[in-house]
Amino acid sequence: MKFGMYQGFMGQYPDRRVLNNDVEVIIRPLIPEDEDKLLSFYRSLPPETRLRLRQDNTNRKILQRFLEEIPLGRMVTMGAFAPDEETLVGECSLRIMHHGWARHVGELKYSLEPKWSPTGLGGILIMELVEVASSQGLDKLVYQVLDDQVRLKKMLQEMGFVQEAILRDHATDLSGKKHDVYIMSNYMAELWRKMEDMIMYQEFPPLP
């Protein structure tokens, strides 16, 4: 793989994962050549899901600009394929700034075919990118959740995300409806510090 950012972890992929419904999926990072697969994935999404996209990736031009971020090293996209290894059923992307004051921060978002959402696939994709982010030395991840995405918010909390801020009426979906946006943050260094603390505390109990 030619992209610097992908080098550290490409060896692990493609990887097979078994979902809650016992269906196996194949996950691997996406590359610009996956453009057609992505386009048909976005176009296959039902309208109510498409309403939620931050940008209209059903438009090939917009999608191409989106994919240009990958060779620039500003984005990692993880895709999940059906067992045929061809049909994309979900993707999750991690954007990294690299410059400026938020260069230690990554932003995550994912989209999924609705019928796959109870299978735990969303969580697998997010966790995959949390690992990538930690291997890239990021300290913090954020995820912008809309006010009615209750299950997503709960899932993120289970993965160590905490609600950091609420932006009132900050999002307008493609139908024109306003939504509050919750900024969910995952302080990854903190998480691991917790594990270190746990181990240190167990093994160096206070002196009598």
Add this chain to the structure above:
Amino acid sequence: MSGHRGTEVRIAGFGGQGVILSGMILGRAVSIFENKHATLMQSFGPEARGGACSAQVILSDEKILYPYVKAPDVLVVMSQPALRTYLPTLREGGKLIYEQDLVKLEEGDELPEGATCYGVPATKIAEGLRRRIVLNIVMVGFISAVAPMVSMESARKAVLHSVPRGTEALNGRAFDMGYRYGVENYGGES
């Protein structure tokens, strides 16, 4: 006094390697996820200072009466001093599991009769995951493969149950990699 003993496990290494956590995971796997019996005693006091750290775990189908490990069936060492201290206590036919970059078996390190040994580059595997702290979880995965005392599923569940929220995925991966290393290099025993 051979009966009523259960499987004795000693895990030993330096403080900060996650020795006690490994013991807790084995204990949880047995007592919570397999509904059998386990005890964990940790070495406190001066011997827990100066870097040495050791966990005594006993696993059994019956209630455990004597909670201290005297002659382990399974000895897991993650430091050279730990090997030196505890190798003489390994039971005949027991299993020695060691971190192969931190512990070198040397001439004169005599294994008891019938004992087998299993090395794993757990630190390297953990470093491959960019979190050295998951070394002990890699060890637990490896132990589950080469000296299965609980099912792989219970051990894995116990890992996820024992680590801080938000670190489950990477710890799960660490476990899997340790387990896989065991199966691929020693054929597993399950």
Add this chain to the structure above:
Amino acid sequence: MRGPRTTQSLQAVPVNSPMEDWLRMDRMPHIWCPGCGIGTAVNCFVRAVELSGIPRKKLAIVSGIGCTGRVAGYIKLDSFHTTHGRAIPFAIGLKLASPDLHVVVFSGDGDLIAIGGNHFIHAARRNVNITVICINNLTYGMTGGQVAPTSPKHSIATTTPYGNLESPFNLVHLADSSGASYVARYTTFHVRPLVHTMKEALTKNGFSFVEVLSPCPTLYGRRNRLGDGLDIMRVFKEKAIRRDGLSTDAAFVDLKNGPIVIGKFKDRPREAFLDVYNDAMTRVIGKDHFIPYGPVTMRPPEDESE
């Protein structure tokens, strides 16, 4: 006990309701000697309580051991006579378990400052929400006049027959530097300002401390050539100077040569223990998990059976 028993000194300050309402008359006469200042201090305290507006049943009094330690036994309130030196930690437990209660510690200098000195400074440091009134008579009365950590240098006591070689604590300075919210000192001669001060201390939020210099003619006054109770009251009258707001390290007590500095030295807003607790826990643990600490939540285990 020593001397004829009398309730005379308890009538020094007029109280609205008859004093009998406030005292356990079935326990009279009391044990204090003639000329002792403790009765006067009790009288001032009762008046202060009446003026404070605190509902009587919401006020609890805790004493330790010693002459002043007996106060809890005579005042008709929920009252606790505890072990030597430990009135303050008892009061802390009582207050924390029942935060709607006003808790007053009423005890002597030996009890609060010698054996209980550690609790005194730590309670002030925590700024825990209690009032401490210390009757300071410069000696151990109940056990017969031994030296106290408040006894002036060179004073004669049964355990310092050749004079006290040690320097005494300055109690207001000790309380102040440990962190108390409110610190004042008066003598049993200054009954009106003392009533006012006790009233103010009772209504302060954090750790409030009132030192009351009080004569012990039987065991301290005569032995140190200060005369009887009346003579000591004269010393209080003549040598006292009032210096409100004076730095407590300059607030000296010198019975022989003066001055005896009295007044309100500290009255500062400082977050009190209980107030900090709920705020901090709500912040740190989060609204979803923290259950605010207070009388309502503290009682469910008992309330359930009703």
Add this chain to the structure above:
Amino acid sequence: MYSIKEAVLSGIHFIDGDVACAEGAIAAGCRFSAGYPITPSTEVVERLAARFPMVGGMFVQMEDELASSIAIIGAAWGGVKAMTVSSGPGISLMQEHIGLAAITETPTVWVNVQRCGPSTGLPTQPAQGDMMQAQWGSHGDYPSLALCPNSPQEAFDLTVRAFNLAERYRTPVMVLLDEAVGHMLEKVVIPPGDEIDVDARHFTSKPPKEYRAYECAPGSLVPDMARTGEGYYFHVTGLTHDERGYPIMLAEVQRRLMERLMAKIDLDDVTQVVQSQVDGCEVLVVSYGITSRVAERAILEAREQGLRVGHLRLLTVWPFPEKLVAERCTQGSVQRVVVPELNMGQMVREVERVVAGACPVTLVGHPGGAVHEPEVILEAIMEVRQ
């Protein structure tokens, strides 16, 4: 209003005895604790400090054990269930207030995670050297109640029971763990809150005018408490007092008070002893705490060798279950009584007292710092064959 049941950490856990003890306290309704850290009991207060704010309780680390041990008495009078926790030298410092809780009849729980003594001794090693202190530690006579768990599960169960007995008899109750039980992790099953029996405090229903602080209802030896802050204007003192709670310096009042205090605990109600194969046994082992587990291993071995060995495991150590121990030890078949304990011979004196020479009593003592080797106990059991 907040319910006690939601506070219970129901489920299956792999935790140590100290943590289990803290959870037992929470399950029993304890909502206040004051303590001062000391090995090996520190984990109990650390657990309480973390858990209490989530269940409407408070832990305060006081300046010393003296303060901790009286702060809980203050809190109990404030209407809350309270406990303190300590070990070794810390427990020695608390003795005065165990006496205060006894004479003022204040329901309180005192957890002692025993370590090796005397003095600083071996802070991080087990011992059972405080058994006699648990009975006689404070000055004067007073009724002592002490429970002795041998596993984290029992640390949970017996802490709940300690709170119940404290409320039932208005008395201090001690839970005697030891370092081994305190620091051993094992499975602990905590039932749902509504399946745990919890005794509520007995508050008086009398109006203030008719209430006398230490007057008992007919047929009862335990007076009801009044709530502080409700106009009862009661007096509580560590001095000898009459039914009103007023100090009275007369031998007659002291006699009345002491007779009631010493009689108020119903031995049949508080005694808990686990008996195993006691009927017709040749050797009877009497043990408690961590030693009872080690002894059990020796007993199983001896039984395999064909000896009939019975086991009396004391969960209630004080008051000493003398009737039951005497009955079992003096049944004709018993040729020897073996008492293993992690001290140089404490409870064995009680056993000897009640056996009263009916058969030999062998102490298997141990200076502490470790537990017995099961072989040593086995040897003492097998001696009967020689």
